[in-house]
Each structure stands twice: as C-alpha cells, then as structure tokens.
Amino acid sequence: MRPAWRVADVRAAEEALMARLPEGTLMQRAAAGLARRCALLLEQVYGAHVTLLVGAGNNGGDALYAGAILARRGAAVTAVLLDPAKAHEEGLQALRQQGGRTADNPPATIDLLVDGIVGIGAKGGLRDAAAAALHKATDRGRRPTIVAVDVPSGVDVDTGDVPGKAVQADVTVTFGCLKPAHVVGPAAPLAGEVELVDIGLRPWLRADPAVLVPDRADIAEALPKHRPTDEKYTRGVVGVATGSKTYPGAAILSTAGALAGPTGMVRYAGTARQYVLQAHPSVIATDRITDAGRVQAWVIGSGLGTDAAAATALRTVLATSLPVVLDADALNLLVDGAMADLMRGRNAPMVLTPHDREFARLAGEAPGPDRVAAALKLAAHTNAVVLLKGDRTIVATPSGTAYANPTGSPALATGGTGDVLAGLLGSLLAGGLRPEVAAVTAAYLHGLAGREAARHGPVAAPDVAAALRPVLADLASPDAAAATHK
Ligand SMILES: NC(=O)C1=CN([C@@H]2O[C@H](COP(=O)(O)OP(=O)(O)OC[C@H]3O[C@@H](n4cnc5c(N)ncnc54)[C@H](O)[C@@H]3O)[C@@H](O)[C@H]2O)[C@@H](O)CC1
Numbered sequence: 001m002r003p004a005w006r007v008a009d010v011r012a013a014e015e016a017l018m019a020r021l022p023e024g025t026l027m028q029r030a031a032a033g034l035a036r037r038c039a040l041l042l043e044q045v046y047g048a049h050v051t052l053l054v055g056a057g058n059n060g061g062d063a064l065y066a067g068a069i070l071a072r073r074g075a076a077v078t079a080v081l082l083d084p085a086k087a088h089e090e091g092l093q094a095l096r097q098q099g100g101r102t103a104d105n106p107p108a109t110i111d112l113l114v115d116g117i118v119g120i121g122a123k124g125g126l127r128d129a130a131a132a133a134l135h136k137a138t139d140r141g142r143r144p145t146i147v148a149v150d151v152p153s154g155v156d157v158d159t160g161d162v163p164g165k166a167v168q169a170d171v172t173v174t175f176g177c178l179k180p181a182h183v184v185g186p187a188a189p190l191a192g193e194v195e196l197v198d199i200g201l202r203p204w205l206r207a208d209p210a211v212l213v214p215d216r217a218d219i220a221e222a223l224p225k226h227r228p229t230d231e232k233y234t235r236g237v238v239g240v241a242t243g244s245k246t247y248p249g250a251a252i253l254s255t256a257g258a259l260a261g262p263t264g265m266v267r268y269a270g271t272a273r274q275y276v277l278q279a280h281p282s283v284i285a286t287d288r289i290t291d292a293g294r295v296q297a298w299v300i301g302s303g304l305g306t307d308a309a310a311a312t313a314l315r316t317v318l319a320t321s322l323p324v325v326l327d328a329d330a331l332n333l334l335v336d337g338a339m340a341d342l343m344r345g346r347n348a349p350m351v352l353t354p355h356d357r358e359f360a361r362l363a364g365e366a367p368g369p370d371r372v373a374a375a376l377k378l379a380a381h382t383n384a385v386v387l388l389k390g391d392r393t394i395v396a397t398p399s400g401t402a403y404a405n406p407t408g409s410p411a412l413a414t415g416g417t418g419d420v421l422a423g424l425l426g427s428l429l430a431g432g433l434r435p436e437v438a439a440v441t442a443a444y445l446h447g448l449a450g451r452e453a454a455r456h457g458p459v460a461a462p463d464v465a466a467a468l469r470p471v472l473a474d475l476a477s478p479d480a481a482a483a484t485h486k
C-alpha cells in the first residue's frame, strides 16, 4: 500500500528532519529531483525553453532552484514571479547566476512549464494573478508540457477538493510522501503522473497516513489462492438477492459480477430468477432467500425496489450472521430507522456501496469536499465498511482506515457497472476476505476491467463483467505478486 499524509503531518516530519540537516538541504534535494524529471521530459535540455511560474513560498523556491539546474545545463529559463517582493531570494539568485532571467509575462516559446505557484501552503483556488499567468502560458497553439511542483496549484492538498481554478499537470513531482490530493477527489486527475522524490522524510512521518493506495501486488496477494483440495464450499458460495421482474438487468449484472469472482458457486434468490437462469445457466436460482440454501455471503440491493417484499428480503438477509454487501435499493431501504438499527446491531461484516446520491440519503448530507472524512464518518456511524464510488473510489472502515482506489476509469460511469461491482464484492466476501480487503480488491479489479473493456470501444456494463476474467487471470499469474506498478 502506498500511504498519503496530510499537510500537518508533513510539516511535523519536515521540522524534525530539518533540525538535523544544514539549512536548505531539503529544498536542494527536492529541486534536484524536480530538475531530473524536467530534464527527462525535455528531449534535450540544452536550448530548451523552460518557464517557471513562481509563487510567494517555498514551492516557488523549489521551482527556482530546479530552474537554476536546468539553466546550468543550457536551458533558456524564464521565471514569472507572481509576487516579486516575496519570491524565494536565494532561489532567484541561484537562477540568475546560471543565466536564468525573470519576466512579467510568459515568453512566446515554452517547451516546459513548471508550476511553482503554491504547494502545501496553499489556501483555496488559484488567485487571479496566478490564473492569468497560467492562462497566458498555456492558451496557445502548442500547449507546453506542465510539471507541477509538489501538487498542482489550486487544489486542496488535504482533501483533494478543487475549490476554484487549478493547474492541470502532465506530471507532478512531489517530495517526501504522497498527499491526499494526489490520490483522491477531483484533484487526483489534475496531478497527472505522480513521481515521488525521496528527500529522507519517511522515517519522520510518525502519524497514521490519511489514506492508503493499493497497488497491483497488494491486490494479487489479497486474492484467495485456490488449493487442489478446494470444493465449492471451501471456495465460498455467494448468494445474490438483487433485481426484480421490473429490473431483471440488475440481477443479471450482479450475478455476472459474482460469477467472475473467485468463488466456486453463485446462488440467486429473487423474482428475476428466470432471466438470471437464461443469462447464466450455471447459477442455482430460487424465488426466495429462505429457499436459497447454504451461502457464505449475500449481495442485496440493486434493482430490488423498495416495496414490502424488498424490505422483507433485506430483513431476512440482515437476520443472518453472514457477511453482506448492501447496494442501491438496500441502501435506500436503510433510510427506515428500524432497518438501520437492525443493520447497526449486526456483528457480521458488511459493506455499503453508495454513490453520491445514495450516500446523501443515507448520511443525511452529501459527501462534500472531504470525501475521505465523509466516508469514514458514515462507516463509523453504520459500523460497516463504506465503499464510496467515484473516479477515485474510497473504502473506509469503522475503525478509521481509508483507502483510495487508483484504477478508476471514466468508462465505468455507465448504468449497471455498480451491479457488477457489488456481485464481485460479494464473491470476494464469500471467499473469506475481510470486508475492507474485499472492498479494496473489488474496486481495484472493477477499475482495471473498465479500462480493459474500454480498449475495445464504448463500454456497457456486461463488457466490464466480461473483462473481469482476463483481469483476474492476469493478476493471479505467478509474477503478478512481484509486480509493483499499479
Ligand atoms: N514540506 C517539506 O518537507 C518540503 C517542502 N518544500 C516545498 O515547500 C512547499 C511549501 O512551502 P510554503 O510553506 O512556503 O508554502 P507554499 O509555497 O505552498 O505557498 C505559500 C505562499 O503561497 C501563497 N498562497 C496561498 N494560497 C494561494 C493561492 N491559492 N494562490 C496563490 N498564492 C497562494 C501564500 O500567500 C504564501 O505566500 C512545498 O509544497 C514544497 O514545494 C521543499 O522545498 C522541500 C521540503
């Protein structure tokens, strides 16, 4: 897992480390890493045109020192100082010594634009002067490559919110550790590719990380390993109680998700039975949950409706001592206080999978700008793992741990993909994974499947279900656990 820390924790670590080092060491380390990445992005440093947008703090200092390194290697470096009186003095001096210059406006030619406007000291969206300079530097025939220093300026570093104008970077070079804005909320895609430069901070980061990001190796390790002695009950049987005569598609899709997962067998219980059997003949289907037979986890919700029969189904599932995935209409039914009490009183693992509107109904308020905090609050309140869907889906536990999924794909923003996710998640729960591990794993695989499906054209939910198999097979291959890239 790759951890991300909040600004206050970064500051505390930085203070502890700086006290042991000669002044300016950290900034030199940061600038060296930044300059190295900038050089790699330029085909040739000598003669390249580099523009620095320099704000009033140390983020601008990093940019100026990196600019000095590039100028020494022959780049034509121009610094646009957004607040000349407050620009980092030593950094400016270093740049000038290497032949760099300052200008009031971005020059006509820019190959590489370095965003040193603000870093972790930022408040709110880009201010007018910064936004105007950014516009002048980027609104042109050939948009320059943009490298953000530490974070893309304009984002809320601790929450990943984007409250106003912000930089859209191609690459973000960050220092010491990841911050939430790199991995959650609308800020994450603005960071582009994130490179973490080691400046020696990690041993001093003593606080718990704000959020953890799983990588490929984590997921490969989490997946249940099949043994030769396995039979259907040791691999897990998942029960699916979704869909209805009105919405049979939800039943078919969640069953498809469950079938793609690692369990041995899927049982379906509900009024869309005939449709499910037509689509998936290997499923054992009954009309009622009480007739379903033995399962190790239930998925309930999507397409179920919210009528009395749906409420009875939910009560029946909640009355078991099995792990449960509560999706869509099951979440809507929880708005009923007695049902919510029934859920909170359970001891077995539960995962709730709301999108923003379902979250708002359930929590009484929208997730708001701090999606991690919102998901954690709901998880604590419901005593369930919460999987808050989004471009960077968040998984939050009642005990206060949060994860951000890195594999999100715009391809998943289409009807029915959530049903596939719920089915897959149920399968992982039935396979014996702890609820937060199952949720993190399901979100990750689902994202990869969305990307895989998108390679072949426009994506519909059945394509995502179909793509889960190759994605899982690839992850289960022996070298997947050794891979470190996401
Ligand atoms: N934390 C660390 O361990 C290290 C930090 N370094 C750099 O230092 C940065 C933090 O520096 P600072 O604390 O000086 O803060 P910043 O440079 O992030 O920003 C502070 C300045 O920006 C202005 N500002 C705030 N919000 C703004 C907005 N929305 N639009 C325009 N201007 C705004 C403020 O008035 C203030 O003068 C990091 O992001 C990183 O780049 C590195 O040099 C090395 C190590």
Ligand SMILES: [K+]
Pocket (backbone or CB within 6 Å): 059, 115, 116, 117, 118, 119, 148, 149, 150, 151, 152, 153
């Ligand atoms: K920046």
